[in-house]
Amino acid sequence: MILKSLSTLSVIEHLDMSKCAFDGNYQALADLIISNKNLRQIVLKKVALNDQQAQILVCPIADSINLSHINFDFNNLGSTFIVNLCAKMLSNPV
DSSP states (O other): OHHHHHTTOTTOOEEEGGGSOOOOOHHHHHHHHHHOTTOOEEEOTTSOOBHHHHGGGHHHHHHOSSOOEEEOTTSBOOHHHHHHHHHHHHHOOO
């Protein structure tokens, strides 16, 4: 619910969802990344994010022009997310 409200604010540069009760709505997070061109940093520490949930974030992160820092520490991510993200970023003409 919080992310849907934030998606209308295109001035957010730093988003730290690890310090609030993140409900796991990764589609809303993906929409926020797409709609907010000023977003430079996303922090999702200790939100129990796994490879399957993170797949929805691959394209928005790779296509984001200004996003320069992502912090997904202390989650359940394996190599699948990283491999897919790197492959998408390498194939991205941006």
